[in-house]
Amino acid sequence: MEHFDVVVIGGGPGGYVAAVRARQLGFKTALIEKEHMGGTCLNWGCIPTKSLLRNAEIIHLLSKGRAYGFTFDNLEIDYSAAHKRSRSVVSRQTKRVEFLMKNSGVAVYSGTGSFVNVDQVKIEPSGQILQGTNIILATGSSPRPLPGVSCDGEKIITYKEALNLTRVPESAVIVGAGPIGMEFATIWNRYGSKVTVVEMLPHVLPFEDEDISLEAAKQFKRNRIQLLCETAVESISVTADSVDTTIENINGTKVLNAEVVMLSIGVTANSEGLGLDQVGVETANGNVIVDKQMRTSQPNIFAIGDLTGKMPLAHVASAQGIIAIETIAGKPARELHYPDIPRCTYAQPEVASVGLTEKQAREKGYKVVTSQCPFVANGKALAVDDNSGFVKIVANEEDKKILGVHLIGGHVTELVAGPAGMISLDSKVEDLGNSVHPHPTLSETLMEAAHALCGHAIHI
Amino acid sequence: MREFDELNFAPTVLYSTEHTWARQDADLITIGISDYAQNQLGEIIFVELPRIGDNLSSNDVFGFAESVKAVSDLYMPIGGKVVEVNNMVENSPESINNSPFEDGWMIKIISSDTNELQQLMSAETYLDSLKG
Numbered sequence: 001m002e003h004f005d006v007v008v009i010g011g012g013p014g015g016y017v018a019a020v021r022a023r024q025l026g027f028k029t030a031l032i033e034k035e036h037m038g039g040t041c042l043n044w045g046c047i048p049t050k051s052l053l054r055n056a057e058i059i060h061l062l063s064k065g066r067a068y069g070f071t072f073d074n075l076e077i078d079y080s081a082a083h084k085r086s087r088s089v090v091s092r093q094t095k096r097v098e099f100l101m102k103n104s105g106v107a108v109y110s111g112t113g114s115f116v117n118v119d120q121v122k123i124e125p126s127g128q129i130l131q132g133t134n135i136i137l138a139t140g141s142s143p144r145p146l147p148g149v150s151c152d153g154e155k156i157i158t159y160k161e162a163l164n165l166t167r168v169p170e171s172a173v174i175v176g177a178g179p180i181g182m183e184f185a186t187i188w189n190r191y192g193s194k195v196t197v198v199e200m201l202p203h204v205l206p207f208e209d210e211d212i213s214l215e216a217a218k219q220f221k222r223n224r225i226q227l228l229c230e231t232a233v234e235s236i237s238v239t240a241d242s243v244d245t246t247i248e249n250i251n252g253t254k255v256l257n258a259e260v261v262m263l264s265i266g267v268t269a270n271s272e273g274l275g276l277d278q279v280g281v282e283t284a285n286g287n288v289i290v291d292k293q294m295r296t297s298q299p300n301i302f303a304i305g306d307l308t309g310k311m312p313l314a315h316v317a318s319a320q321g322i323i324a325i326e327t328i329a330g331k332p333a334r335e336l337h338y339p340d341i342p343r344c345t346y347a348q349p350e351v352a353s354v355g356l357t358e359k360q361a362r363e364k365g366y367k368v369v370t371s372q373c374p375f376v377a378n379g380k381a382l383a384v385d386d387n388s389g390f391v392k393i394v395a396n397e398e399d400k401k402i403l404g405v406h407l408i409g410g411h412v413t414e415l416v417a418g419p420a421g422m423i424s425l426d427s428k429v430e431d432l433g434n435s436v437h438p439h440p441t442l443s444e445t446l447m448e449a450a451h452a453l454c455g456h457a458i459h460i
Numbered sequence: 461m462r463e464f465d466e467l468n469f470a471p472t473v474l475y476s477t478e479h480t481w482a483r484q485d486a487d488l489i490t491i492g493i494s495d496y497a498q499n500q501l502g503e504i505i506f507v508e509l510p511r512i513g514d515n516l517s518s519n520d521v522f523g524f525a526e527s528v529k530a531v532s533d534l535y536m537p538i539g540g541k542v543v544e545v546n547n548m549v550e551n552s553p554e555s556i557n558n559s560p561f562e563d564g565w566m567i568k569i570i571s572s573d574t575n576e577l578q579q580l581m582s583a584e585t586y587l588d589s590l591k592g
Contacts, residue, residue, distance in 0.1 A: 092526070
């Protein structure tokens with residue numbers, strides 16, 4: 001039986017980052033992956049959707065061609081090429097991660113891993129057993145099922161099948177208006193599909209600041225995506241050549257007919273099949289319970305990423321993986337402050353946020369001041385023809401500490417890292433306003449929103 | 461990375477200063493990158509090559525090779541018209557690492573002026589130029 005200092009189960013952005021960090025710190029490291037390196041993020045999530053969204057953005061640009069002086073008679077749009085490109089992007093990046101493992105000296109095993117006892121993991125189907133002084137669980141998550149609805153993978157699908165489509169459905173119902181739902185709504189809508197999004201909660205992107213959700217709804221509607229909020233799905237039934245979704249809201253009951261239904265109502269932890277009970281690793285609602293350094297109830301077993309149910313984002317998993325390994329190495333204890341981690345939605349418009357929403361800040365007892373500054377006042381935004389949306393700052397009235405920054409508009413996912421850094425350094429609104437932002441950039445609107453909150457906006 | 465004495469400097473081809481090689485068969489010239497170049501790049505994960513029918517001059521960029529470490533432009537050792545592209549290296553770019561002079565060839569061109577071959581280096585001269 002081969003012995004390792006660290007055995008990682010799962011090769012997604014949590015597991016593979018943990019494995020590289022473990023090698024950097026001199027640990028003999030194994031990683032067990034059941035499918036492809038990179039996990040859901042790289043194969044069926046973050047990365048292929050960004051490739052398809054890039055195509056969607058180009059279609060949108062072409063649709064505005066006349067204003068730019070481009071005319072064409074026989075424009076042909078072939079979604080299968082977009083699909084092919086997205087898979088090529090995935091295979092390039094997967095290879096990169098495979099070589100990263102090889103070059104870092106991580107021993108990669110193919111298969112699933114489950115506990116034999118607290119320091120032994122059995123790989124299936126090979127049956128090989130690895131001994132690990134420390135075990136990192138990083139098995140990720142799967143789409144959350146809708147009670148009473150079974151996905152047939154053809155007419156009722158999740159993000160995985162949606163990414164495998166080589167043509168765009170003529171009509172689609174998307175259940176769940178979170179980031180995944182709105183990204184697919186954007187892609188299919190730009191390719192001419194009739195898209196209806198059904199959301200149980202009062203707003204689209206329901207966990208964003210309310211002002212952001214309302215602006216997002218306005219822009220999605222402008223793009224002719226139909227939004228039905230505060231609407232429940234009663235049942236979904238497959239017919240001969242389409243699928244019927246029965247919905248219920250304040251207006252009563254209605255049947256939506258479409259070519260496909262995509263379910264995007266969140267994710268559930270992949271904690272089954274690991275043999276957690278056998279080794280006494282505790283879970284709550286399927287999520288593995290961890291402390292701030294990602295230790296489970298067994299001191300040599302750690303869990304990271306979606307499996308912990310903390311915040312199902314790739315960058316959270318990676319950060320948790322590094323903390324777990326540094327804890328094993330005996331480095332000073334670090335912990336993540338989850339509200340300060342940026343969240344991004346890459347639909348059109350994009351949404352990005354960090355820190356508390358206005359509502360959360362009030363609930364925490366802060367006396368809150370806010371400012372909003374629109375991109376319409378930004379010269380670069382106008383020049384690049386992408387000037388909808390705004391920046392909103394939420395601050396504590398007393399000491400003007402920045403509590404949250406919320407952005408909606410073009411390219412805002414690339415703007416959020418700056419304010420995230422400032423929040424993690426406990427900066428005040430004045431610090432953001434005094435930090436000179438380059439002209440002409442979209443980022444100037446952040447500075448302007450800070451000036452506005454201090455009562456001296458220049459351009460508005 | 462391997463040392464010079466572990467690398468293959470195939471004597472049957474001519475080399476450019478940009479680490480591409482050219483092998484002549486009458487007017488038809490096969491082009492690829494040297495063993496030294498692939499070794500410097502590391503594992504190649506993607507290549508983009510020109511289209512058949514493209515006319516390119518000596519030193520024009522005919523594509524790029526993306527490796528774990530970098531994206532590198534590929535330069536024409538001599539000019540000509542592209543008549544064949546190796547689809548196999550587009551689908552499995554690792555063949556460039558494994559067999560830079562055989563399976564890993566990139567394009568075939570009809571040379572516009574075979575005299576340009578005289579500007580290229582023999583294996584021996586190429587190796588000397590690398591050793592500086």
